[in-house]
Amino acid sequence: MQYLFGLAFIIVSLFTTSVMAEDVEGKIRSIDEANETITLDDNKRYQLPDEFDYSFIKPGMKVIILYDQVDDVRYVTDLQDAP
Template structure:
């Protein structure tokens, strides 16, 4: 029984870093560039965020302030969700 518990604990310690491999976070920033063709946006933090294939880019353009919820996988920031905080054309008249 002790051997089983020791083996289980050893396996858990080896696999523990795998759980932390994908890190979730969020950032509030302003969009600098939208590239719907390549499914990505660049924020004013200088970082690129990649969107899933079914991502809706409606209303996203340079100057829009957003909160991006993302997961970092293999060094890439992958968007999980995005909220528009402030639109640059809000309240302007044509």
């Protein structure tokens, strides 16, 4: 019975996409409202949520971004002013 549960766990693990929650601090290099992304000074692009309020961010602003990474896409879950 334990063998079947172990085997089922391995099979399910093979078919799930890995999601990793992470955070990063940096300066905003560019904002692309058309594609809903921002790029930080590390040249990494972060996907913003739909209907994001762009009025409070600008290039050069230091931010802390909390994001989930799914495959090669970084989805922003929270964006804060960095001290």
